[in-house]
Every structure is written in structure tokens, then in C-alpha cells.
Amino acid sequence: MNEKKMKASRKWQTLFFVLLIIGMTLSSSAITGFNIFHGLATLPKAGTWMFSNLLINQESLERLPTILEKLLETILMSIAATTTGTAVAFLLSLMGSKTTGTSKVFGVLARFVASASRNIPVVAWALILLLSFGQNSMTGYLALFVGSVGFLTRAFIESIDEASQSSVEALRATGATYFQIIFKAVVPQCLPQMISWILFMIETNIRSATLVGILTGTGIGYAFDLYYKTMNYNAVALVTFSIILAVIVIELMSNHIRKVII
Structure with missing residues (x-):
């Protein structure tokens, strides 16, 4: 019953x-x-x-070198924003984690910074920074950087908090220093998950960089916006196909790396 x-x-x-x-x-x-x-x-x-307008033709293929150059710029900007954001996020996660935090004040501050930068969309950051830095690659980079710091800090904090406490307590019992505990007990346990989150962030930033590029006038987003406004839909189709192909290739590479490290 x-x-x-x-x-x-x-x-x-x-x-x-x-x-x-x-x-x-x-x-x-x-x-x-x-x-x-x-x-x-x-x-x-x-x-x-x-299907009748977004077709790749011979004329659009002549623009392929320019499109690939802009696509490479977008990929490199996304990787740069993620890697530098990783360094800052790692420091903030050490302060914000219950396992490695040394001060409640710094812990609250780290979590606040992560929450503020994560909850404001990357596009909004791009518009805010656009007022100060103008339309250039630096604006796009900073927008992706801030978003990366927020997301990775939250992910790293969760990874550190989920790590086993036995090795941490064992090192503390032997009188190990704070940095010895971090790099000999915490990092080895969390490194595979952290690398996985970093790869995911690179994929996300490449997608976001396309939209950010429309606002900042850089990368593949600028090429898309330029061709779209001039009604060159054949070139728009090639740009779209290039973005999709790049994201798929990078995602396949990331999945392969994840399988190897995890």
C-alpha cells in the first residue's frame, strides 16, 4: 500500500x-x-x-586565410585568458577553501570575488570594460579573464574541499609548512580535476570569445559581424562553419586529455 x-x-x-x-x-x-x-x-x-543563403562558395573560400587568422586570434586569446585566470583562481581557491584557508576574512573575500565575477555574464563584463579600454583585444582578454577567474575559483574550491584530509593531517602532524602541505598533499590529489576544469574553461571561452569579439571588434567575432552587416552571407556561413569545427576539434582534444589524466 x-x-x-x-x-x-x-x-x-x-x-x-x-x-x-x-x-x-x-x-x-x-x-x-x-x-x-x-x-x-x-x-x-x-x-x-x-539553406538557400548560408552557402559556402568559391568567393567566400578566398576569405579563408583572413578568417583562419581571426579564428587563431580568438583561440589564443581564450587560452591566454584561461591560463592567467587559472593562476589567480588557484590563489583565491587556497584562501577560500576550508581545507587550506588560513583566515575567515580572506576566505569570505575570495568567495565574494569569485561569486561577483562569475555571476556577471562575460558579455556584461565586455560592455563594462569597453568604456575604459575601448574596442581592442585587451578588452576581450580582460572580459574572458574575469569570467575565468570566477568560474575556476569556485571549481577549484570544490575540488580542494573534496580532497582526502588524511594526507593533509599527516603532514600537519609532522610539522610540515603550509606550502609543503599544499604542494605535497592537496595539489597532487586535485590536479586531474583542476586540469579537467581548465580544459572545460578553454572550450567555454572560445565560444564566449566569438560574442565578445562582436562587441570589442576583435577575433572571429569581428569577422562574423563585418560579413553579416555587409550581407555577405556566404562568408558568414564559412565563419560559422570554422567556429563549429574549431570547437569540435578542441572538445575532442580535451576529452582525450581528460581520459588520459583521470
């Missing part, structure tokens, strides 16, 4: 949440004036337009 009651209760809960989601969707559509059925009806036309 108890099992039947539990199953019936789960069914009613599931039905309630489904109806709640449907109700929220319809309410949001009514408030914003968005017609869901009209949007679905326009999908065939949109698909037809895309």
Missing part, C-alpha cells in the same frame, strides 16, 4: 510540475507578446532561407 501511495504521489507531483511549467510558459508568452504558434509556423521559412 505504501508503494502504491508513493507512486500515486509521484504521479501527482509530476503532473503538477508539468502543468506549472506549461502555465509559466503561456503566462510569459502573454506578458511578452510572443506568439508561440506563430514562431513555430515561421520555422520552415527560416530553415529555407538559411
Whole structure:
């Protein structure tokens, strides 16, 4: 009887949440004036337009060297922002972790910095920094850097807190210094997870850098924006294909590295 009651209760809960989601969707559509059925009806036309206009032709292939140059700039900027952000995030995570933290004040400060930089979108950071640094690569780099610091600090803190305490306590019992505990007990345990998070951050930054580049006038985002505004849709298609291919290749490489280290 108890099992039947539990199953019936789960069914009613599931039905309630489904109806709640449907109700929220319809309410949001009514408030914003968005017609869901009209949007679905326009999908065939949109698909037809895309397949008829976003085609790679010989003229667009002539722009491939320029596109690849901009794509390389985006990839290098993403890697640079991630690697430098990793160094700062590692220091903040040591202060913010319960295992390695030495002061509650510094711990709260580290978590606050991580939360503030993580919860503000990268695009918003790009717009904020745009006012100070203008449209250049430095603005894009700093926007990705700040976002990387926030995300990696949170990830590193969780990795350190999940590490085994036995080796840490053993080194403390022998009178080891703070940095000996960090680099001989904490880092060896957390390093595989940290590398995995760093690789994930590089993938994320490459995707974000495309949108940031539109705002800062740099990288592959600038090329996309330029060709789109001049209605050169064939070049837009090549840019889009290049971004997708680059992200897939980097993701495959990251997955292979993860399998090796974990």
C-alpha cells in the first residue's frame, strides 16, 4: 500500500510540475507578446532561407586565410585568458577553501570575488570594460579573464574541499609548512580535476570569445559581424562553419586529455 501511495504521489507531483511549467510558459508568452504558434509556423521559412543563403562558395573560400587568422586570434586569446585566470583562481581557491584557508576574512573575500565575477555574464563584463579600454583585444582578454577567474575559483574550491584530509593531517602532524602541505598533499590529489576544469574553461571561452569579439571588434567575432552587416552571407556561413569545427576539434582534444589524466 505504501508503494502504491508513493507512486500515486509521484504521479501527482509530476503532473503538477508539468502543468506549472506549461502555465509559466503561456503566462510569459502573454506578458511578452510572443506568439508561440506563430514562431513555430515561421520555422520552415527560416530553415529555407538559411539553406538557400548560408552557402559556402568559391568567393567566400578566398576569405579563408583572413578568417583562419581571426579564428587563431580568438583561440589564443581564450587560452591566454584561461591560463592567467587559472593562476589567480588557484590563489583565491587556497584562501577560500576550508581545507587550506588560513583566515575567515580572506576566505569570505575570495568567495565574494569569485561569486561577483562569475555571476556577471562575460558579455556584461565586455560592455563594462569597453568604456575604459575601448574596442581592442585587451578588452576581450580582460572580459574572458574575469569570467575565468570566477568560474575556476569556485571549481577549484570544490575540488580542494573534496580532497582526502588524511594526507593533509599527516603532514600537519609532522610539522610540515603550509606550502609543503599544499604542494605535497592537496595539489597532487586535485590536479586531474583542476586540469579537467581548465580544459572545460578553454572550450567555454572560445565560444564566449566569438560574442565578445562582436562587441570589442576583435577575433572571429569581428569577422562574423563585418560579413553579416555587409550581407555577405556566404562568408558568414564559412565563419560559422570554422567556429563549429574549431570547437569540435578542441572538445575532442580535451576529452582525450581528460581520459588520459583521470
